[in-house]
Amino acid sequence: MKNKKVTTNLIRGGFKRTNFSETSEPLFLTSGFVYETAEEAEKSFKEEKNRFMYSRFGNPTVDIFEKRMAKLEGAESCWATSSGMSALFTILMSTLKKGDRVVSGRALFGSCHYILTEILPKFGIEVKLVDGTSVKQWELALKKKTKIVFFETPSNPCLEIVDIEKVSRLAHKAGAKVVVDNVFATPILQKPLELNADIVMYSATKHLDGQGRVLGGAILGNKEFCKEIVKPFIRNTGPSISPFNAWVLLKGLETLDLRVEKQTKNTKEIFQFLEGNKHIKKIYYPFDKNSKQFELAKKQMIDGGTVISFELNSKKKDDKKVSFKFLNNLSLIDISNNLGDSKTLITHPYTTTHHRLSESDKKKLKITKNLIRLSVGLEEVSDIINDIDLALKKTFKNDK
Numbered sequence: 247m248k249n250k251k252v253t254t255n256l257i258r259g260g261f262k263r264t265n266f267s268e269t270s271e272p273l274f275l276t277s278g279f280v281y282e283t284a285e286e287a288e289k290s291f292k293e294e295k296n297r298f299m300y301s302r303f304g305n306p307t308v309d310i311f312e313k314r315m316a317k318l319e320g321a322e323s324c325w326a327t328s329s330g331m332s333a334l335f336t337i338l339m340s341t342l343k344k345g346d347r348v349v350s351g352r353a354l355f356g357s358c359h360y361i362l363t364e365i366l367p368k369f370g371i372e373v374k375l376v377d378g379t380s381v382k383q384w385e386l387a388l389k390k391k392t393k394i395v396f397f398e399t400p401s402n403p404c405l406e407i408v409d410i411e412k413v414s415r416l417a418h419k420a421g422a423k424v425v426v427d428n429v430f431a432t433p434i435l436q437k438p439l440e441l442n443a444d445i446v447m448y449s450a451t452k453h454l455d456g457q458g459r460v461l462g463g464a465i466l467g468n469k470e471f472c473k474e475i476v477k478p479f480i481r482n483t484g485p486s487i488s489p490f491n492a493w494v495l496l497k498g499l500e501t502l503d504l505r506v507e508k509q510t511k512n513t514k515e516i517f518q519f520l521e522g523n524k525h526i527k528k529i530y531y532p533f534d535k536n537s538k539q540f541e542l543a544k545k546q547m548i549d550g551g552t553v554i555s556f557e558l559n560s561k562k563k564d565d566k567k568v569s570f571k572f573l574n575n576l577s578l579i580d581i582s583n584n585l586g587d588s589k590t591l592i593t594h595p596y597t598t599t600h601h602r603l604s605e606s607d608k609k610k611l612k613i614t615k616n617l618i619r620l621s622v623g624l625e626e627v628s629d630i631i632n633d634i635d636l637a638l639k640k641t642f643k644n645d646k
């Protein structure tokens with residue numbers, strides 16, 4: 247996992263000091279900029295002069311974040327956004343028009359599912375959802391001309407793996423651009439552009455900040471897409487990131503590889519603990535050697551990541567009650583719908599992040615009432631395991 251270039255880029259990428267010779271990246275907390283003359287303002291608006299004009303269009307602190315992200319991802323260009331959801335919404339709404347078609351993996355974060363199934367159809371855009379793990383289903387769905395192919399890999403919350411290379415090949419034949427939500431893998435563990443995807447998006451709110459402070463998002467792709475399609479959309483509709491948030495994210499990026507490495511190691515140890523526990527019925531973890539998806543996960547990811555999901559073995563009891571009891575019995579791990587944080591966070595997707603899905607969609611996505619999602623943090627791993635162990639024992643104490 248150690249790659250000196252990545253580490254150095256995370257700390258120094260995109261940063262050129264101002265004439266004050268500061269050590270840390272400067273925070274330009276300004277909404278606008280001034281012009282020496284009216285002629286200069288006119289030239290700037292005509293794009294005859296390249297300079298910062300207004301923070302909805304661009305800002306020096308945001309610019310450092312975008313350059314650093316582009317280097318990290320190996321992308322030609324990056325646009326930062328105010329959140330992960332605004333990154334996805336920008337990609338879709340700037341590209342699609344009435345009559346276009348989108349094919350997407352079905353296993354999605356709740357809000358991504360909402361945009362695809364509730365918002366896009368209102369604009370006359372056809373959306374076809376497929377089982378992302380089935381190349382056959384992608385093949386069938388992509389027999390028709392398509393504008394965008396979208397998927398999360400690993401997906402939220404059951405960590406399904408989509409074959410980026412194979413799906414990209416099929417998508418390109420159908421004329422589609424491939425958009426990958428790389429939030430769960432992080433730019434440290436997976437590089438979709440190297441596997442022929444066209445666009446990568448992040449919720450920077452997750453590992454990129456990684457310390458629960460700010461919302462943010464990023465869109466990464468080639469120069470043409472970012473300049474011709476994304477730029478005018480962001481400039482005129484305003485899902486821009488605050489310079490303050492971009493500055494916090496720059497500080498987050500400095501330690502991204504260290505955090506992801508330690509969190510990934512902790513997750514592996516927690517997986518080993520859960521694997522042998524009688525109160526756990528099923529585990530979803532990309533680097534589970536017994537999983538059908540392990541070979542694919544290993545092919546496209548450097549390691550298993552920082553999130554693990556599992557089903558409690560609640561036997562014939564009320565699954566929701568047992569899950570709530572388990573969550574409420576934890577004392578170190580926090581109940582939260584966020585992930586990728588330095589603090590270990592636990593979620594009951596059925597009643598929170600994915601509560602809006604219909605019963606039939608939940609069933610298809612294996613979002614059962616006994617499903618728990620754990621985002622593993624940076625604490626001493628034995629403390630996390632002890633907390634889970636004690637909470638399981640308390641929850642199932644009257645069971646034989």
Ligand SMILES: Cc1ncc(COP(=O)(O)O)c(C=O)c1O
Nearest residue numbers: 329330331355402429449451462
């Ligand atoms: C996979 C995935 N994509 C996108 C998002 C949305 O990110 P944000 O909360 O920054 O809008 C999330 C948030 O949980 C997510 O898990």
